[in-house]
Amino acid sequence: MMKLNPLILSALLTHGIVAFAEENQATMMHHQHPVETTEAPLSEAGNDAFGTIQEVIARLNSNPDTDWSKVNIEALRQHLVDMNDMTLNVEVISQKAVQQGLVAIVKPTTARSAAALKRVFTAHPAQLKRDTGWDMQIVKTGDRYTLTTTTENPGEVSKIRGLGYIGLMASGGHHQLHHWAMATGVNPHARHQ
Structure with a gap:
């Protein structure tokens, strides 16, 4: 086994401790004074509901009126909680x-989703009709909902079937307009009632 001269050992240890301390101080200073940037390092704000709300607030903040x-x-x-529940x-x-479409039977799995379906199903069939021309009839039996969606256009029957329950609920570009209306204090369904 090789023996180190105590003076050399002391110098190596001192150099190592000083180097470690300098690196640690540089790291701490970097965290205390982060580099200024105009671009966020991440694009997602959190979950989709939080991101939607953040987008709305940014738009509201950017409008002086x-x-x-x-x-x-x-x-x-x-x-957005209702949308999460119905999904x-x-x-x-x-x-x-x-013939001409699809019948889907769905059932809420929580009390909260039961209330959400009741609210969403009140407005969605009329909106789907405006967006696509498709007819959606909803019948509630006990805790189950039967959604029958049909079209007069034979070329769209397979589309309805392919979309299924959640695709039919998500169809159309009206969701963003509805979200904006709600956030700005407007009843998005007022003109349709």
Whole structure:
């Protein structure tokens, strides 16, 4: 075994400790004074609901004419919770092709999703008709909903079947307009009632 001269050992240890301390200090200073950047290092704000709300707030902030006394971000948040429930907390029991379309039977899996489906199904058939021309009839039996969606256009029957329950609920570009209306204090369904 090789023996190190105590003086050399002391010098090596001192150099190592000084080098470690300098590196550690540089790291700490970097964290205390982050490099200024105009671009966020991430593109996602969190989950999709949070990101939608953040986008709405950014748009409201960028508009000098925003009437903040009418803004209602909570209404938008509640609607986004409903959308989450109708997407994730619903059991799709069956989807069956019928002449001119599809019949889907769905059932909420939580009390919250039961309330969400009731609210969403009140407005969605009329909106789907405006967006696509398709007819959606909804019948509630016990805790299940039967959605029958049909079209007069034979070329769109396979599209309805391919979309299925959640695709039919997500169809159309009206969702973004509805979200903006809710956030700015406007009832998005007022003109359709």
